[in-house]
Amino acid sequence: MRTSYKDTDATLSEWKKTEELAFLGEVSSVPLQQTLRHQHTAFHSFFKGTAKYPRFKNRHSRQSAHYTRSAFRIKPDGLWPAKTTAPMKVAWSWPGIDLARLDPTMVVVSREADGRWFVTFAVDTSDPAPLPVTGESVGVDLGIMDFAVLSTGEKIGNPRHMARHERGLRRHQRRLARMQKGSNNRAKQRSRVARKHSRVRDARRDFLHKTSTDLVARFGTIAVEDLAPRNMVRNRRLADRDVNAAQNILVAAGLAETRNACGGDVRRHGFSRPHSPVKQELSDVSPRIPVLRGGE
DSSP, X not given: OOOOHHHHHHHHHHHHTSSTTGGGGGSOHHHHHHHHHHHHHHHHHHHHTSSOOOOOOOTTSOEEEEEEGGGEEEETTEEEETTOSSOBOOOOOOTTSOGGGOOOXXXXXXXXXXXXXXXXXXXXXXXXXXXXXXXXXXXXXXXXXXXEEETTSOEEEOOOHHXXXXXXXXXXXXXXXXXXXXXXXXXXXXXXXXXXXXXXXXXXXXXXXXXXXXXXXXXXXXXXXXXXXXXXXXXXXXXXXXHHHHHHHHHHTTSSOSOOTTSSOSOXXXXXXXXXXXXXXXXXXXXXXXXXXXXX
């Protein structure tokens, strides 16, 4: 039986009156209600068929509390969430902006599995100025040996973040498995393992952001093949990708002519009869080749 947000909110109010869950009244009701809204949205998307079944989050995973504008204050001495007796000191990472003059619409206080705390401010602001128009197009072919190969001939190396931390991660995981459940040492070791995973995740995120930003700044249109990396690992033929594959992606997206330097076809498919070496234009874009154009 499905329940509405109104039903869950009423249940939350009843929980606060019980002796077992009375501690829920010690914190602001805003983050608790926001959690119920997120849960309702997740299940609504699942029943609608647009998302998977919501995952259960235990106390050892990432935790977060969302405070809307009426549930926090920003003062010179720090952030004051509702129902707190002392300010929360924030290590501000935007030196050009004064935190005391910031007017965010929401504040998210989160704790990662490795014990690190973060504060995220949601602010209404105008759209950034668009990048200069380059007029250049590129086909990007993802791989395993190389992270990506561009139709221009450029190769982006695979940094292999996990491989560099794999040995130390295995050692810490073996130590965690030998420790007694519920002990303080196990809790500390769990934080060490989580920290190792965080370093890999942060390095990957940093690499992806820098790589994608560089591509967007250099090219106005980017064509990427819709191919899952796990299939590349299983099939070595898909993992030894090259410049020709990146150029074919550009052709399949309708962004280049299907001709090589000699005037012939770049690739022949199946047993079809070869075409004469003349200029050929593709009228339709392949549905398997996502194309990112400037402004999208």
